[in-house]
Structures are given as structure tokens and as C-alpha cells.
Amino acid sequence: MVLPHLASAQSVGAPRVRTFIFEYQATVPAAPPGTHQLDIWLPVAHSDSAQNVQILQLDAPGKHTLTTGQHGNQLLHLRLRRPRQAVTVAVRYQVTRREHRAPQPTAGRIPMQDPDSARWLAPDRLVPLDDQIRRWAREVASEAHAETPLDQARAVYNHVVATVKYDKTGQGWGRGDIYYACDARHGNCTDFHALFIGYCRALGIPARFSIGFPLPPERGSGEVKGYHCWAEFYTPQTGWVPIDASEAAKNPARREYYFGTHDENRVEFTRGRDLTLTPRQQGAPLNYFIYPYAEADGKPLENVQHSFRYQDVLAEEL
Template identity: 50%
Template sequence: MTRASVFFLAFVFLAGPLAAGPGAEASSSPSDRRSFRFTYEAVVSKIDPSARRVEMWLPVAADTDVQRVTDLKVEAPSGVSSHLDREYGNKILNVALDPKGAESLRVRVSYTVLRKEDRRSPVRMTLREVRSPSPVSDRFLQGDRLVPVDDFIRSIAREVTLGKSTPLEKAEAIYEHTVETMRYDKSGTGWGNGDLYYACDIRRGNCTDFHALFIGLARAASIPAKFVIGFPIPAERGRGSVAGYHCWAEFYLDGFGWVPVDTSEAAKDKARKAYFFGTLDPNRIEFTTGRDILLAPPQNGERLNYFIYPYVEVDGKAHAEVEKNFAYQDMPDFPRKAFLFRRALQ
């Protein structure tokens, strides 16, 4: 394996202040915020000795109103560059090199993450707390390859939202329908693709399938909605490995802004169903938004269904032999001034 170099890329992505939700500091407590180190490692193996180019794309954790990412450290052989995808603005690291006969390639990325509880419930916020929303793209009303917005889906959306007049009422009805008619079950095959028709037919799956149903029905009801994916962090403080991704959704209300929902977590814990409509716990790290992802620089292969795991091409062809390892380690002190109220800065 080629000897790794270490790159510190914090200045590339992480400039700018971070805001928190309205009044968040005043009501924060140790249980609704956390600080941890997150490590993302990918190892490409079984590279043909005759290969002339290996290229890897990795998602970069997002900076948001409730998540601050600092101290980004990249360990890679060489050829590291940073990019934003044009459609969603996702942050991407690209590693490209001549393998020179190497049979494997290792890339390791680590961050310090400060995460707060995400409180954007339109039900619980008072009018004075509502921030001016940013413009929403029409992309979030359009279908995806596996989440179409067609006549069949529109008919389901009309049925689910019958008697509801406002976008908020319709979103609540779609949330209720998703949580109460889907079952979190990863047995068998077909789950995990975020396939709306699969969700409608089988009524079970993982978080991608739950949120395909919510997003598809919301868009069919003319409510903009988007897919968000990252990793779950165990609620127990400490250190350990993270087995795989977790995703959720956001929907948009005119005059208010984006509202987060986590239908799969609500289905697993019905006692917290009301909580997960407009609120997300801090035990997660957000990476990317959207489906049918065109990477930057563009990949030769098909658009990615979603982008959370590393994508690799060897000599321009998709390469599946990639081992993934994710880990976290909690840090003892959460800097209280890490989150600034945005309106005070404008």
C-alpha cells in the first residue's frame, strides 16, 4: 500500500458561523447536545495489478444549524481534492491516484462534531421564533428514480390527506400514515433501497423505505420534501463502532421553512411519535441530502441512489470491493458558544 499522507482540509468547507434554532441555548441541557469524534474509513481491495487509475468519492459531514464540524483530518496516499455537487450542494472528497501495482488503498477521514437537538416543530414554535425561510428548489417537488410522483402515488396522497386543508395538516396526516402503516423490518429482500412502490406494496423496511413513502406522498400533495442521510450515534456516551447509516426527511412549509421528521424512529418507539415530528435527537451525524446523486467530479457509472458510503471506480468502472468502518468517541466538553443565534449575526 502506498504510504499515506495527512491532509487538514478544515478551511475548504468549514468557514462561516453556525446558527442554532430559536432560543435553543436558553433551554439546552447535557442530554440534548453532544460532542464527539467521528471516524470514517474506507479500504479498497482486490485492485487489478494492471490498473492505471483508482478514484474514490467520499461524502463529507455537513455543517448545519444544529451540527458543527471541525478539525477535518484526511489520511490518504495522495491526490485529495474537495468538491460540491451541483444539485444539492453536498460536500465531497475525491481521491484519485495511480495505484502503481498496489492491491489496496486506504482512506481515513475524521472530524470533531458538535451536535444539538434539532427543534424545528411548527406546532411548538411561537410566531416570533419563526425565522425567514430561504427559497426552496422545485427539485424537492419532483420525483426520484425510486420515488416517482405519478398518478398512483397522487391518488394515495389524496386519500391520506382527505379532509385536510393546510400543508401542515397534510404533512401531519402523511406522517401519521407512514408511522402507523409501515413496520420496521429488515428481514427478507428488497428493503433498504428507498423504493416507494416497495414500501406501498410490502409495508415494511428500513429508514430508507419509510422515508421514501413519506417524501413521495408529501411531494404528491404539493409539499416539498427532501431525503437526508447520515449515521446514528449510540445514545450511551462512550466510544464504539457504528454499524451503518440512518436517514430521515424534511418537509417545507411556506412562511416557516424546513421541518425534520424521523418516521422510522417514531415507528420503533411510538411513545416518541409526536417528538419526531419536528424534532430530531442529537444522537446522529448528518452527511448528505438527496437521491440520484451525480458526484463531483462526475462518476462514469450511474447516478447513486443515495450517497453515504464510499463510491469507487477503477479505470472508470465501478469497483465493489470496499471495506467500510465507522467509529465514534464522545468528548467530555461541549463548547456552549459553538452555536450562535443567527439573527444576532445578521
């Protein structure tokens, strides 16, 4: 049985590793006068097969708890009674991130090993699986003569990278709206991966969304301006395969690399979309959860500020 290779076959030697300090700070403005209860949620970076995470310092006023939510996501929750002033919360991590390479395809079957397996075939609010999306997905697979799930996922990846431009101009980008991405054909990483995930699910291929922060490839220190997101898909012959369509679009020379690999220049915080927090927020499910979220007496609080910084740790400092 001949199976196609993934990008990780091109990698030589052990996966690349990066260790760094990551600082996440949130400032919640003073709640409206008369507020009885202020709830604040922050995503918390987690350890998994691609990263080891240690909380070095957590500064938060009042009562706070670390909890586990949907898809195993870690959260920090604060509840303050009768708040009168702005609140600042800061978490300082040490992260060791490894280059995440997909295993090579096998003739056997690799178990999914994900308790949320059904979720990764279901629609999201902004990624419906209607007849139109299924028709477009089938057309992409058919044009590439792709019959196996792995070949179909590759066809979808190639289609997204080739037809969507990384461009954050205008309005509508950044929400991960598959119809926006299909129409505008530009956006950020959220839009790229809404299209990839939606088409994969429409073809019966489980696909899941992850979000965190990017680091520049150059070692050093500095501010991280905003989030980055990526995706994985599953086939029985490969297990979960990492892809990063938006990075491939920005750097066409690495298109092969990003089909089967996530580089080490990132840290993951949460997985999934349409998220209900723990304890449950009174507002609507969150489209995705990477920035702090707050409610004053159950109503979403606007103008929550955030900042992020990183500093690489040298090997001799470990």
C-alpha cells in the first residue's frame, strides 16, 4: 500500500524546540456604578504533546480559581463583589514549545483519542455545513481527483492557500466567517482556517481549531501584537495532522512544510469555537477565546485591555 508523505518527512533530526517566558496581562475597566458582581475570565496556556507550560507567577485580586472548560481548555476565573475600580490580572509563564510534526501515514488505523470527536465534524455558528458548503468542498476534491481523506484534506489546503490572500483591510475579516472568506477571498488566520475546517468537515474529515500567540522566529524579546490560530485534521491512516494555511499563504516557499507541521514559534491557549466558559458566562458563547472576557452583573463589559510579551530563555539559563 503506497501512502502519500506529509511535510514532516522532509524534516531532518529532532524537532526544533524553543523555551521562552510569556506574559499575559489584562486590565478590566471600572465597572458601571452600582455593579454588584464582576466576573473575569482569562484563557490559560496548557501543556500537551507539543508544549510544556509552567505558571511562574499569577497576580490577581480577590478570589480566583483555575478551572477546566470545554475541550480541556484551561481558564482563570475571578469574581469580585461590588467592584469600584479597574482590575489588572497578570500571568507569567515559562513555555517550552516543540515543532509539532505529523506522524507518517500507515496502512493500519490510528485511534482518534479525542473525547470531542463528534464536535470536530459539527458546524460552528460562522462555519455552517449546508448544501452550498458541501457542494463547494466536493468540487475542490473532485478537481484534484482526491478520493482518500488525506488527499482530500491536501486538496482543500492547496485550494485555500492558493485562493485566499492574507490581507487585513476592509471590514468583516477576523471573525472566521466561512461565507465571508469564500466571498472576499482575503482575511487573517481565522478566516483561512474557517474555510479549511469547514470544507474538511463537509467532506466528513474531522477538523479542529486552535488559537494562541505567535512569536517572531528571531530569538530575543518584545511585544506580541495579537493572536494566531491554526488547525488540525484527522484521518485513520495519519492520526491528527497539523496545518497552518495562513502562514503558508504568507510564505509560499513553506507551503509543503505547513501541511503536516506547526513550527515552534507559537504557544497554544485554547481549542474550539462557540465556547461556553467555566463557570458559565451569561452572555452568548464566545466565537473563540484568546482575549480576556468580563461581565458586570451578567452583561458583557467592553473595553477590556490586554497586552502580551515574550522573552526567550537561553539554554544556559535553564
